[in-house]
Amino acid sequence: MPKTKHILVIRLSAMGDVAMTVPVLRAFSIQHPDVKITVISRPFFKPFFDTIPYVSFFGVDLKERHKGFLGLLRLFSDLKKFGITHVADIHNVLRSKVVRNLFALSGKKVAATDKGRADKKALTRAENKIFEPTKSMFERHIETFNKLGFQIDLANPTFPEKAVLSNNILSKIGEISDFSKMKLIGIAPFAQYESKVYPLDLMQQVIDDLAKKPNQKIMLFGGGKEEIQKLNQLQNHHKNVIVVAGNLTFTEELQLISNLDVMLSMDSGNSHIAAMLGVKVVTLWGATHPYAGFKPFNQPMENCLVSDRTKYPLLPTSVYGNKIVPGYEDVMRSISVEKVVSSIEN
Secondary structure (H helix, E strand, O other), X not given: OOOOOEEEEEOOOOHHHHHHHXXXXXXXXXXXXXXXXXXXXXXXXXXXXXXXXXXXXXXXXXXXXXXXXXXXXXXXXHHHOOOOOEEEEOOOOHHHHHHHHHHHHOOOEEEEOOOOHHHHHHHHOOOOOOOOOOOOHHHHHHHHHHHOOOOOOOOOOOOOOOOOOOHHHHHHHOOOOOOOOOEEEEEEOOOOOHHHOOOHHHHHHHHHHXXXXXXXXXXXXXXXXXXXXXXXXXXXXXXXXXXXOOOOOHHHHHHHHOOOOEEEEEOOHHHHHHHHOOOEEEEEEOOOOHHHOOOOOOOOHHHEEEOOOOOOOXXXXXXXXXXXXXXXXXXXXXXXXXXXXXXXXX
């Protein structure tokens, strides 16, 4: 009997990057039902993988058991028991390299994702900029599996069924008697860096405009005290605008997102969560650009609303939005409220 193949997939953080692995692993599980996968990541991200067949999840304890170099040795020891035959390191950072190399030394086949740093640098530099699309992270992950001898085709993706909303969720968002007549719009107005956040005064106009239609229900997503405070202001006493943040568990938020008609998001984790669930996503781009390879899965380019490069020719100035270029603080004001609203309604 040939030994069963069992791939260890390493992607420890961040939320959007972990969400971007989901469409690849879903396609893999359908196309290779004879291969087992164990994903290792932070325990918080486990719900991402709950609906993918043949995929198990192992939560890494980076605060205690798996902390530091000795912790990584313990992690290797914990994972060895699963009978791993291949390792796909799609994070490719120091921690994951240590684990990957320990498996390589024990005779397992390993491969790591090439992050395409040179291409991204050429796209974001000020001089001699090469303004053309780099490979998407989905393509890069597929290449990693190719190196291990597995082909994946993302041409006809499948998505999980919309979740049945529990009474708890319905009590928080208000009863909806007829889903077919109601349009559910999610809005996630925040991102890790300010350069990726649409100005809140303009976002207020977007929400006020969408709220004018009684058949549109708007759900506001975010996290943490400060963001919830801002969301409460954006809600602006509209009966059909609901602040979801802080009112549902993470799993419940995922279930609600799966029922949205459209999600409006910055270049942030929420765009990738909605996309992995098969929801249409409109994204707003400031200092960053979809050409860097982080366009949400299966979304057309016209759903990516980018800042004006005629006015701001140095865009994109950053891959992740963490670089500040003087004079480029207001680039997102070049994306009009009308354009955002019409893209959502289309």
